[in-house]
Amino acid sequence: MPDEFDVIVIGAGPAGENAAGRAGRGGLSVAIVEGDLAGGECAYWACVPSKALLRPVELAAEVRRMPGLEVGPIDAGAVLARRDEAVSHYDDAGQVHWIEGVPATFVRGWGGLDGPQRVRVAEPGGGSRLLTARHAVVLATGSYAAVPPVPGLAEAEPWTSHEVTAVKAIPERLAVIGGGVVACEMAQAMHGLGAARTTILVRGDRLLPRMEPFASDLVAESFAASGIEVRTGTGVVRVERPVPGGPVTVHLTSGPPVEADELLVATGRRPATDGLGLASVGLPADRVVEVDDSMRATGVDGGWLYAVGDINGRALLTHMGKYQARVCGDVIAARARGERDDLPSLRDTADAYGAPQVVFTDPQVCAVGRTEAQARAEGFPVRAVEYDLGAVTGAYLLGDGYRGRAGAVVDTERRVLLGVTFVGPGAADLLHAATIAVTAEVPLDRLWHAVPTFPTVSEIWLRLLETYGL
Numbered sequence: 001m002p003d004e005f006d007v008i009v010i011g012a013g014p015a016g017e018n019a020a021g022r023a024g025r026g027g028l029s030v031a032i033v034e035g036d037l038a039g040g041e042c043a044y045w046a047c048v049p050s051k052a053l054l055r056p057v058e059l060a061a062e063v064r065r066m067p068g069l070e071v072g073p074i075d076a077g078a079v080l081a082r083r084d085e086a087v088s089h090y091d092d093a094g095q096v097h098w099i100e101g102v103p104a105t106f107v108r109g110w111g112g113l114d115g116p117q118r119v120r121v122a123e124p125g126g127g128s129r130l131l132t133a134r135h136a137v138v139l140a141t142g143s144y145a146a147v148p149p150v151p152g153l154a155e156a157e158p159w160t161s162h163e164v165t166a167v168k169a170i171p172e173r174l175a176v177i178g179g180g181v182v183a184c185e186m187a188q189a190m191h192g193l194g195a196a197r198t199t200i201l202v203r204g205d206r207l208l209p210r211m212e213p214f215a216s217d218l219v220a221e222s223f224a225a226s227g228i229e230v231r232t233g234t235g236v237v238r239v240e241r242p243v244p245g246g247p248v249t250v251h252l253t254s255g256p257p258v259e260a261d262e263l264l265v266a267t268g269r270r271p272a273t274d275g276l277g278l279a280s281v282g283l284p285a286d287r288v289v290e291v292d293d294s295m296r297a298t299g300v301d302g303g304w305l306y307a308v309g310d311i312n313g314r315a316l317l318t319h320m321g322k323y324q325a326r327v328c329g330d331v332i333a334a335r336a337r338g339e340r341d342d343l344p345s346l347r348d349t350a351d352a353y354g355a356p357q358v359v360f361t362d363p364q365v366c367a368v369g370r371t372e373a374q375a376r377a378e379g380f381p382v383r384a385v386e387y388d389l390g391a392v393t394g395a396y397l398l399g400d401g402y403r404g405r406a407g408a409v410v411d412t413e414r415r416v417l418l419g420v421t422f423v424g425p426g427a428a429d430l431l432h433a434a435t436i437a438v439t440a441e442v443p444l445d446r447l448w449h450a451v452p453t454f455p456t457v458s459e460i461w462l463r464l465l466e467t468y469g470l
C-alpha cells in the first residue's frame with residue numbers, strides 16, 4: 001500500500017466519506033483513516049438508531065389519532081432488533097466496501113497530524129504508520145457528547161447518546177439532563193418504548209431553546225399529555241449512584257431530587273480533537289477547527305488543511321456535514337488541477353442562511369433559516385406570521401386532534417423569507433420546500449404562484465402568505 005496520497009481524510013463518518021468520495025471523483029488518490037467504525041456516529045450511535053427507535057413511537061401516536069384503528073403495546077424487543085439491523089449489527093463491512101469503490105484506500109487506525117501534510121496513524125495492532133498528503137488533509141473527526149463537570153456525574157457512569165441509542169433494555173425510570181434535541185428525541189423514544197417514568201431536567205426556561213417558542217410549547221404539551229415530566233429552570237447540583245448500575249439520584253437547584261434507574265446526559269457536544277495533533281500545525285488543541293467558506297482551515301500556512309462536519313462547529317447535522325464535504329472534495333480537486341476554485345458550487349453558502357433541521361419528536365419540529373428572535377437580533381426588518389397547522393384541511397384528514405403550528409419570518413424590505421418553522425406530526429417533508437424558498441430567496445410574490453395541492457398539509461403555505469397579506 002502506498003504511503004503518499006493526493007488527499008488524506010481523517011474520520012470516516014458521513015462528512016469524511018463524502019469528502020473522500022468527491023475528491024476521488026475529481027481524479028485524486030485518497031486515503032481515509034478511521035479509528036472505530038466506518039460510517040461514523042451518525043450510522044451507529046446517532047441519526048440512524050435514534051430514528052429507528054422513534055419511528056414506532058411516532059407511528060403508534062399517528063394510529064391512535066385515527067378513529068377505527070387500535071394500537072397494542074409496542075414490542076420493544078422487536079424495535080430493538082430492528083434498530084440492530086439498521087446499524088448493521090455494528091459491522092462496517094458495507095461502508096468499507098463503499099469506500100473502496102470510490103476508489104479510496106481505507107486505513108484502520110486513529111490518525112493525528114504530525115506536522116504539515118503528514119498524518120501518523122496508530123494502527124489497531126499497536127504499530128504506527130506515516131502517511132503524507134500531496135495536496136490536502138481533511139479533518140472529519142466529528143464530535144463527542146460533552147459531560148458537564150457536575151460532582152458525582154462522571155462517577156455515576158451516565159448514559160450519553162452512545163448508550164441510549166444502543167440501549168439493550170428500556171429502563172423503568174429515566175432521568176435526562178438537557179433540553180435540546182437529543183434530550184427531547186431520546187426521552188420520547190424511551191418513554192414510548194416503555195419507560196414508566198421519564199423526567200427531563202432543563203436548566204433554561206423551555207425545551208428546544210434554539211427553535212421558535214411555539215415549537216417548545218407544542219412539544220412540552222405533547223410530552224405532558226404522554227406522561228413525560230419536564231422540569232424547567234432547574235440545574236443539576238450533584239449526582240449519587242452508590243451501587244454501580246443501581247439507582248441514581250440527581251440533586252437539583254430547585255425542587256426535590258429525582259431518582260432513576262438510568263441517567264442520560266444530553267448537554268451538547270465537544271469537537272473530537274483528542275490526539276488529532278492540532279498543536280503540531282499551530283492550531284489550538286481543544287477547539288473546533290475554524291474554516292473559511294471553502295472549508296479550508298484558517299490560520300494554517302500553505303492552505304493544505306480542511307475540516308468538514310461537526311469538527312468545524314458550523315452546523316452539527318449530518319446533511320450539512322455532507323454538503324460541506326461535497327464543497328470540500330470538489331474545491332480540493334479544482335485546486336489540485338490548477339482550475340478556478342471560486343465557482344459558486346465551491347463555497348459553503350447554505351450554512352449562512354441557517355441549516356434546515358428536523359427534530360423527530362411527536363410533533364416533529366422542522367425549521368430552516370432564522371427564528372424571529374435571531375432575525376431581529378441580526379438587524380433585519382422583520383415581520384413574523386403564524387398559522388394553526390391543524391386548521392388546514394389536509395392536516396384534519398390525517399387524524400383527530402392533529403396539533404401543529406407554522407411560522408414564517410419575513411424580511412419586509414426584500415419581501416423574502418428569512419426563516420420558516422413547521423411543528424406537527426409528519427411535518428418533516430414540508431421542510432424542503434421551505435429550504436428552497438429561504439436559500440433561493442424566492443420573493444413572496446413569486447411564491448404566491450406556487451399553488452399547493454388540495455387536500456395536503458402543504459396548503460399551510462397559502463395560509464401563511466394570506467396571513468402576511470397576499
Ligand SMILES: Cc1cc2nc3c(=O)[nH]c(=O)nc-3n(C[C@H](O)[C@H](O)[C@H](O)COP(=O)(O)OP(=O)(O)OC[C@H]3O[C@@H](n4cnc5c(N)ncnc54)[C@H](O)[C@@H]3O)c2cc1C
Pocket residue numbers: 010011012013014015016033034035036037038039040041042043045046047048050051109110111112140141142143161165182272274275276308309310311315316317318319320321
Ligand atoms: C443521538 C443523536 C442523533 C442525531 N440525529 C441526527 C439526525 O437525525 N439528523 C442529523 O442531520 N444529524 C443528527 N445528529 C448529528 C449527527 O450525528 C452529526 O452531525 C454527524 O454524525 C456528524 O458527522 P461527522 O462525519 O462530522 O462526524 P461523525 O459522524 O462523528 O464521524 C466521525 C468519525 O471520525 C472518527 N474519528 C474521530 N477521531 C478520529 C481519529 N483521530 N482518527 C481516525 N478516526 C477518527 C470517529 O470514529 C467517527 O467514525 C444526531 C446526533 C446525535 C448525538
Ligand SMILES: NC(=O)c1ccc[n+]([C@@H]2O[C@H](COP(=O)([O-])OP(=O)(O)OC[C@H]3O[C@@H](n4cnc5c(N)ncnc54)[C@H](O)[C@@H]3O)[C@@H](O)[C@H]2O)c1
Pocket residue numbers: 148177178179180181182183185202203204208209235236266267268269315316317357358359360
Ligand atoms: N434530529 C436532529 O437533527 C438531531 C438529533 C439529535 C442531535 N442532533 C444534533 O446533535 C447536537 C447535539 O445535541 P444535544 O441535544 O446534545 O445538544 P443541544 O445543544 O441541542 O442541547 C443541549 C442542551 O443542554 C443544555 N445544557 C448544556 N449544559 C448543561 C448543563 N451543564 N446542565 C444542564 N443543561 C445543560 C443546553 O442549555 C441545551 O439546551 C445538536 O446540535 C443537534 O444539531 C440533531
